[in-house]
Amino acid sequence: MRVLRAAFEPIGRSTLALLEYLGGLALLLWDGVWWMVVGPLRGKGRIRREESFFQMRRLGIDSLGIVALVIFFVGVILAFQMAYVLKTLGVTEYVANITGVAMTREMAPLLVAMVMTGFSGAAITAEIGTMVVSEEVLALETSALNPVRFLVVPRVLASMVIMPFVSLVATYIGIAGGFFVGNALLGIEAEKYLSRTLDSLKYKDIFTGLVKAEAFGVLVALIACHEGFHVTGGAEGVGRATTNAVVRSIVAIIVCDALFTAFFYYFL
Amino acid sequence: MTPPSTEARARGSRRTDEVVIEVKDLHVAFDGRPVLAGVDLRVYRGETLVIMGGSGCGKSTLLRTMIGALRPNRGKVVLLGKDLHALDEDGLDALRKRFGILFQSGALYNSMTVGENVALPLREHTSLDEAIIRIMVKMKLELVGLRDFESLVPSQISGGMRKRVGLARALALDPEIIFYDEPGAGLDPVVAGVIDKLIADLSRKLGVTSIVVTHEMGSAFRVADRMVMLYEGRVVAEGPPEAIRATADPLVRQFIHGEPDGPIPLRRSKTDYAEDLLA
Ligand SMILES: Nc1ncnc2c1ncn2[C@@H]1O[C@H](COP(=O)(O)OP(=O)(O)OP(=O)(O)O)[C@@H](O)[C@H]1O
Numbered sequence: 001m002r003v004l005r006a007a008f009e010p011i012g013r014s015t016l017a018l019l020e021y022l023g024g025l026a027l028l029l030w031d032g033v034w035w036m037v038v039g040p041l042r043g044k045g046r047i048r049r050e051e052s053f054f055q056m057r058r059l060g061i062d063s064l065g066i067v068a069l070v071i072f073f074v075g076v077i078l079a080f081q082m083a084y085v086l087k088t089l090g091v092t093e094y095v096a097n098i099t100g101v102a103m104t105r106e107m108a109p110l111l112v113a114m115v116m117t118g119f120s121g122a123a124i125t126a127e128i129g130t131m132v133v134s135e136e137v138l139a140l141e142t143s144a145l146n147p148v149r150f151l152v153v154p155r156v157l158a159s160m161v162i163m164p165f166v167s168l169v170a171t172y173i174g175i176a177g178g179f180f181v182g183n184a185l186l187g188i189e190a191e192k193y194l195s196r197t198l199d200s201l202k203y204k205d206i207f208t209g210l211v212k213a214e215a216f217g218v219l220v221a222l223i224a225c226h227e228g229f230h231v232t233g234g235a236e237g238v239g240r241a242t243t244n245a246v247v248r249s250i251v252a253i254i255v256c257d258a259l260f261t262a263f264f265y266y267f268l
Numbered sequence: 269m270t271p272p273s274t275e276a277r278a279r280g281s282r283r284t285d286e287v288v289i290e291v292k293d294l295h296v297a298f299d300g301r302p303v304l305a306g307v308d309l310r311v312y313r314g315e316t317l318v319i320m321g322g323s324g325c326g327k328s329t330l331l332r333t334m335i336g337a338l339r340p341n342r343g344k345v346v347l348l349g350k351d352l353h354a355l356d357e358d359g360l361d362a363l364r365k366r367f368g369i370l371f372q373s374g375a376l377y378n379s380m381t382v383g384e385n386v387a388l389p390l391r392e393h394t395s396l397d398e399a400i401i402r403i404m405v406k407m408k409l410e411l412v413g414l415r416d417f418e419s420l421v422p423s424q425i426s427g428g429m430r431k432r433v434g435l436a437r438a439l440a441l442d443p444e445i446i447f448y449d450e451p452g453a454g455l456d457p458v459v460a461g462v463i464d465k466l467i468a469d470l471s472r473k474l475g476v477t478s479i480v481v482t483h484e485m486g487s488a489f490r491v492a493d494r495m496v497m498l499y500e501g502r503v504v505a506e507g508p509p510e511a512i513r514a515t516a517d518p519l520v521r522q523f524i525h526g527e528p529d530g531p532i533p534l535r536r537s538k539t540d541y542a543e544d545l546l547a
């Protein structure tokens with residue numbers, strides 16, 4: 001009995017902690033959606049448009065360079081790895097099909113989400129966490145300015161708008177990376193490579209990629225905000241929360257990605 | 269409770285008999301460690317109440333509970349006729365627009381300029397024209413002597429200046445009640461004096477109710493219509509400044525004269541020192 005208890009108690013406790021965490025996230029999401037839709041309609045407080053645009057620029061434009069760099073090389077890697085197998089089958093030109101589909105459905109949204117996590121997720125947590133520590137959030141609250149409307153809505157909204165866009169751009173650049181390998185190094189003719197890419201892509205591939213990007217965008221911003229609001233214990237707490245935000249976002253993105261991928265595989 | 273003192277009247281106190289804040293049997297604990305243990309307090313409209321007490325005795329905690337930012341373990345706060353901790357978010361927000369707070373650290377919005385900090389409550393809670401808001405921001409900043417600093421961001425100004433901007437921001441919506449958490453801390457004597465005068469003017473000229481938390485006795489006696497002293501989570505003394513100054517209570521005497529010896533111990537530990545060392 002004691003052994004059983006020793007074995008299961010930690011599991012039970014961490015399950016509870018996980019559920020509590022997910023509950024907290026869901027609550028924040030609900031609050032965010034409320035202040036995005038219901039609140040403005042009822043005249044409780046408008047969406048801060050300028051701040052949202054500012055966040056979009058910060059999230060999107062600023063991260064685009066790194067995203068482009070990373071995804072180009074992912075395209076290169078993907079093409080080489082595919083060619084390694086496909087060559088033995090004598091169908092090297094299929095590199096184009098596979099790179100195109102994998103980029104669109106999977107690699108672009110996933111890698112953009114990863115870059116965003118390190119890039120803007122961490123920044124959001126640090127920013128909000130610092131505001132909590134310096135009593136700025138308390139000042140907002142006591143001035144009848146809801147912190148969710150004020151801080152969460154612009155960031156989640158920006159992430160929702162920017163992520164599919166960046167993901168789409170990343171898809172092109174990733175395919176360009178694959179094209180570079182396929183055309184310049186493996187000797188697949190340009191026209192053939194491009195027509196193969198286009199032929200193998202269906203609208204639903206683009207659609208599923210965008211759905212993923214959208215979901216990841218919400219996740220990254222939401223988790224970052226959540227961690228920021230729960231900072232305790234000064235500057236040190238901000239550092240801890242930032243690490244937490246990145247780690248938790250990555251786990252959440254991967255799990256979410258697996259669920260989406262399975263769903264799309266069977267039902268779409 | 270004590271009526272306004274003759275001294276306070278002579279200085280033009282606008283205290284009335286209307287109770288704007290009533291604190292009843294307030295208990296607040298952090299992780300089981302009690303900080304407030306039954307605070308009872310009344311604040312009358314128009315008066316300046318000074319809450320004094322040693323560092324870490326729970327003054328900021330009391331203030332936070334009085335503005336509805338902390339939920340007490342027991343007891344209640346009635347602010348402007350509303351039971352603060354029974355209100356929903358909308359009710360609270362309606363109330364929050366009627367009081368202003370100067371936080372101990374200023375708590376400016378660091379991503380905004382000084383001017384935007386002061387303008388924010390006006391932009392969010394009024395439908396005033398941008399031109400009028402700009403004028404009002406200048407007026408509020410002029411009150412605290414910082415009109416020329418409008419376009420700087422908080423990281424570019426000193427701690428004392430941040431505090432003054434915080435005050436200008438607290439004044440933005442012309443609140444009925446203003447809470448000050450250590451208004452003079454970190455300011456040079458001249459500026460601290462200016463802030464004291466401002467607190468007094470707001471109360472005497474505009475009839476604003478002020479609650480000032482401080483452990484600086486000079487400033488406390490300059491602004492107070494009435495004083496309370498907080499010690500070990502309770503109000504241990506209450507009265508007009510002249511009565512507090514003349515008190516025979518050794519606790520209060522020690523505090524206002526800053527004497528090292530007396531009933532107030534330096535050490536706050538409840539455990540036995542020798543036992544703790546040997547544990
Ligand atoms: N969020 C919190 N969690 C745990 N303990 C807290 C918290 N806030 C305050 N305390 C504790 O409550 C006590 C009173 O703190 P408070 O900030 O109210 O003191 P204070 O009288 O304002 O002191 P000071 O004059 O230094 O500003 C302190 O012992 C502090 O450690």
Ligand SMILES: [Mg+2]
Nearest residue numbers: 327328372449
């Ligand atoms: Mg304090």
